[in-house]
Amino acid sequence: MTTKVLTRYLTEPFQCWGKAKDIRRRYYERFADTENFPGLRWVGSAWTADAIPAGLGADLYLLTSEPYGASIAFDNALNRRMQEEAESRNWAHDLCAYMRSYLGSMYQDQYVMGEKLVPWPHVDFIWQMQICCTHSKWYQAVSEYKGVPQFYFDIGVGPYDLRRAAAAEGMEAGKLQYVVNQWLDGIDFLEKTTGRTFDDEKMFRAMENEFRSTSLWAEICTLNKAVPAPMDEKSMYAFYVLGTLNKASKEVADFYQELRDEVADRVARGIGALATERSRIISDSQPPWGFLSVYRYMEKFGVVSVGSLYTFGLEGIFQEDEDGTLRERITPMDRGIELEDREQALTLYADWFLSKPMYQLFYGSCIKSDLMQKMVDQWKVDGVIIHLNRGCEGTVIGSMENRLALAETGVPVMTYEGNMGDEREFDMERVMHRIDSFMETLGLDKLE
Amino acid sequence: MHSASGVVATPELGIGTFQHWYENRHDYAREWKERTGRKIVGAFCTYVPEEIVYAGGMITVRVLGGHEPQDVTEPHIFGMYCPFCRDCLAQGLKGRYDYFDGIVLAHSCLHFRQTYDSWRLHIGAGFDYYLPMPNQVQSPHARTYYRGELAKFKAFMEEQLGRELSDADLDRGIAVINENRRLLRQIYEYRKRPNPPVTGLECMYMAITAQFVDKSEHNQALRAAIAEIEAGRDVGRGGTIRLMTVGSENDDPDFLNMAESLGATIVIDDQCAGSRSFWNELVPQADRLQAIADRYCDRPACPTKDYPERTRFPHVLGLARDWGAQGAIVIQQKFCDPHEGDIKPLREYLENTGVPTVFLEFDATNPIGPFRIRVEAFLETLRNEDLFGDDDDGLF
Numbered sequence: 144m145t146t147k148v149l150t151r152y153l154t155e156p157f158q159c160w161g162k163a164k165d166i167r168r169r170y171y172e173r174f175a176d177t178e179n180f181p182g183l184r185w186v187g188s189a190w191t192a193d194a195i196p197a198g199l200g201a202d203l204y205l206l207t208s209e210p211y212g213a214s215i216a217f218d219n220a221l222n223r224r225m226q227e228e229a230e231s232r233n234w235a236h237d238l239c240a241y242m243r244s245y246l247g248s249m250y251q252d253q254y255v256m257g258e259k260l261v262p263w264p265h266v267d268f269i270w271q272m273q274i275c276c277t278h279s280k281w282y283q284a285v286s287e288y289k290g291v292p293q294f295y296f297d298i299g300v301g302p303y304d305l306r307r308a309a310a311a312e313g314m315e316a317g318k319l320q321y322v323v324n325q326w327l328d329g330i331d332f333l334e335k336t337t338g339r340t341f342d343d344e345k346m347f348r349a350m351e352n353e354f355r356s357t358s359l360w361a362e363i364c365t366l367n368k369a370v371p372a373p374m375d376e377k378s379m380y381a382f383y384v385l386g387t388l389n390k391a392s393k394e395v396a397d398f399y400q401e402l403r404d405e406v407a408d409r410v411a412r413g414i415g416a417l418a419t420e421r422s423r424i425i426s427d428s429q430p431p432w433g434f435l436s437v438y439r440y441m442e443k444f445g446v447v448s449v450g451s452l453y454t455f456g457l458e459g460i461f462q463e464d465e466d467g468t469l470r471e472r473i474t475p476m477d478r479g480i481e482l483e484d485r486e487q488a489l490t491l492y493a494d495w496f497l498s499k500p501m502y503q504l505f506y507g508s509c510i511k512s513d514l515m516q517k518m519v520d521q522w523k524v525d526g527v528i529i530h531l532n533r534g535c536e537g538t539v540i541g542s543m544e545n546r547l548a549l550a551e552t553g554v555p556v557m558t559y560e561g562n563m564g565d566e567r568e569f570d571m572e573r574v575m576h577r578i579d580s581f582m583e584t585l586g587l588d589k590l591e
Numbered sequence: 592m593h594s595a596s597g598v599v600a601t602p603e604l605g606i607g608t609f610q611h612w613y614e615n616r617h618d619y620a621r622e623w624k625e626r627t628g629r630k631i632v633g634a635f636c637t638y639v640p641e642e643i644v645y646a647g648g649m650i651t652v653r654v655l656g657g658h659e660p661q662d663v664t665e666p667h668i669f670g671m672y673c674p675f676c677r678d679c680l681a682q683g684l685k686g687r688y689d690y691f692d693g694i695v696l697a698h699s700c701l702h703f704r705q706t707y708d709s710w711r712l713h714i715g716a717g718f719d720y721y722l723p724m725p726n727q728v729q730s731p732h733a734r735t736y737y738r739g740e741l742a743k744f745k746a747f748m749e750e751q752l753g754r755e756l757s758d759a760d761l762d763r764g765i766a767v768i769n770e771n772r773r774l775l776r777q778i779y780e781y782r783k784r785p786n787p788p789v790t791g792l793e794c795m796y797m798a799i800t801a802q803f804v805d806k807s808e809h810n811q812a813l814r815a816a817i818a819e820i821e822a823g824r825d826v827g828r829g830g831t832i833r834l835m836t837v838g839s840e841n842d843d844p845d846f847l848n849m850a851e852s853l854g855a856t857i858v859i860d861d862q863c864a865g866s867r868s869f870w871n872e873l874v875p876q877a878d879r880l881q882a883i884a885d886r887y888c889d890r891p892a893c894p895t896k897d898y899p900e901r902t903r904f905p906h907v908l909g910l911a912r913d914w915g916a917q918g919a920i921v922i923q924q925k926f927c928d929p930h931e932g933d934i935k936p937l938r939e940y941l942e943n944t945g946v947p948t949v950f951l952e953f954d955a956t957n958p959i960g961p962f963r964i965r966v967e968a969f970l971e972t973l974r975n976e977d978l979f980g981d982d983d984d985g986l987f
Contacts, residue, residue, distance in 0.1 A: 507711075
């Protein structure tokens with residue numbers, strides 16, 4: 144077995160690690176604390192258009208469904224109880240794992256707030272998008288059980304070429320208009336449902352936050368092209384999640400600015416995530432949240448996972464330059480564009496929103512294979528580990544074709560079956576054995 | 592009946608024709624192509640706007656599974672996706688649809704999108720087109736948007752044909768396909784009779800073959816079938832338990848045959864292999880593309896497009912009541928997320944409105960023995976049978 148030359152890099156903890164944890168904790172606490180944080184509470188996907196309901200006021204508290212499901216999944220015993228509750232009510236075992244955890248928690252009237260369980264607070268409305276088959280079905284169930292008014296918008300208008308984002312050409316007008324028209328109806332829904340007057344200025348500010356936070360996250364991911372990688376993917380999970388919670392909030396946008404500065408500083412000073420980095424991989428799909436120790440295990444081989452299309456592109460907004468370089472998309476503000484009126488702002492927002500890299504994989508495996516190949520080349524990756532995630536039909540669409548496409552260009556690929564949020568479908572020992580074999584393929588042995 | 596060339600000869604037009612077409616669908620397609628010199632477009636799902644394809648002198652052939660074990664899709668589609676989408680891809684990989692001149696996917700579920708994706712990559716078939724049919728069909732904006740997408744699709748088809756499609760072409764396509772929908776509805780109306788003159792299996796053959804046979808020929812066969820029925824056809828279904836089937840794609844003749852052999856008759860369905868695909872006619876408008884867009888937005892929805900309101904549920908209940916269904920067999924292709932999102936509330940809805948249900952999970956091949964026991968048990972409950980008779984003393 145060949146062993147790569149080992150360099151020892153400097154490492155140090157992230158300065159803003161605690162702050163990220165605090166933001167996340169406060170987010171879940173505020174949603175439940177109706178006494179100290181009175182106002183409107185609403186729910187929707189991590190992919191929903193957060194910036195729009197922000198036009199209703201500053202006292203809005205959002206709970207995004209998938210991160211909430213993941214936070215339950217982190218505790219295997221609790222998660223099993225919630226999922227069994229959902230399954231006992233005849234929801235299929237193979238439905239989205241987050242959906243089952245969420246519904247179980249709702250039926251048990253136990254809102255999971257860190258280690259505490261409290262009754263679910265009243266929810267004022269549902270504001271949800273639809274791109275995978277489960278998004279609307281999930282919230283129909285919530286709406287019917289809780290009697291919550293619901294609004295949905297469809298964003299399945301076809302792929303967005305990230306090169307058009309770089310050239311500031313944008314999505315075709317008819318597709319944008321479809322999304323914008325739905326949102327205009329949605330603003331009527333928000334006003335009628337809550338009895339509040341919608342304030343465009345508040346929405347504009349939230350949109351600017353979202354342009355900023357999602358572009359900054361993409362920039363942070365781009366900084367991980369450096370060797371050594373300033374962030375490992377396991378740490379990224381603690382940071383990327385903030386974008387999934389409330390990407391349109393000033394708090395999250397400001398945090399990403401701070402994180403960007405810190406990561407840039409780490410790159411400048413050669414600070415790595417792993418002192419013994421000698422090989423780099425990317426992963427694919429959500430990880431099995433209850434078993435993140437898999438990433439620590441790979442470190443024993445000097446392997447760092449520098450990210451994935453999932454951690455980068457779930458919320459990060461990228462553009463592809465003419466030469467194929469992937470990097471953060473330039474925000475409308477940085478292009479000198481001001482938000483002037485409702486329709487113009489919604490159109491800009493739709494063009495931004497639809498360019499999310501993770502939406503593109505729904506339109507064909509070639510798009511995702513191409514993005515993965517670019518990540519391999521630009522992030523200096525030696526291998527790819529694809530999680531065949533039984534818990535999410537959306538993120539694993541086309542995964543087997545991605546495997547074939549990457550293998551065809553000579554990229555070593557390993558797959559393993561599991562579930563992001565159902566421990567009953569994850570075999571830790573078996574996965575470890577597969578990793579051992581894959582490390583051997585990469586020519587790596589365990590470091591002393 | 593085989594001809595000298597080995598091709599099974601088509602029997603005289605009538606109810607038996609549809610089973611023949613179903614069992615020899617590839618022979619039919621190849622023979623049609625040779626006979627007409629025209630093109631065949633592979634259709635992925637029943638949302639493909641056939642009117643535009645037909646206007647160009649082509650026909651759509653819906654890709655269906657083969658109901659046989661297969662081992663060729665493992666490298667392409669992860670096993671947690673529905674067996675139907677994998678079975679369909681297997682048919683392509685095995686070369687069964689080698690007569691396609693192009694393929695079209697109209698956006699429906701993620702599962703089937705993978706079949707299309709892998710087909711494009713590994714099978715190829717001339718041209719391919721992804722039509723982003725809106726999901727939120729209940730939004731009025733879906734229609735305007737979809738009209739725009741249909742205009743692009745029409746332009747694409749014109750490129751393939753090398754000529755423009757005129758309003759007259761579209762009218763011809765609309766007329767033939769609307770007639771097909773009307774005739775199928777007429778056949779379905781006969782099933783309301785206390786003694787239905789056609790079985791559920793025969794109707795499945797009629798409905799599913801409409802998805803791959805030239806509609807003008809299919810219409811002729813439907814007219815012949817109607818004449819047969821009008822002549823007083825009796826298949827002895829009076830007094831049987833009246834059932835409906837609801838759910839994912841199902842064109843398994845063995846299953847339907849088994850269910851109907853137990854003293855039941857399938858009198859109505861809400862499935863894409865059946866009524867869902869042809870239920871509503873296109874309402875003509877001066878703007879033909881808008882009329883087509885409206886028709887597909889208005890059709891009985893697949894669960895993936897049925898939100899925020901659950902329009903399917905009252906539609907299904909209406910069918911059950913109008914056709915006098917005493918119970919419903921709720922069918923789901925394993926791993927079918929859209930139907931999994933509907934089945935729990937749909938069953939509750941039906942049960943609460945007096946329609947008992949039994950749930951069966953389908954695969955590419957189905958275990959007829961165990962399913963028979965489930966269906967028999969269901970029929971016993973519907974018959975309200977007292978298993979132990981009047982002299983039951985409670986002892987076993």
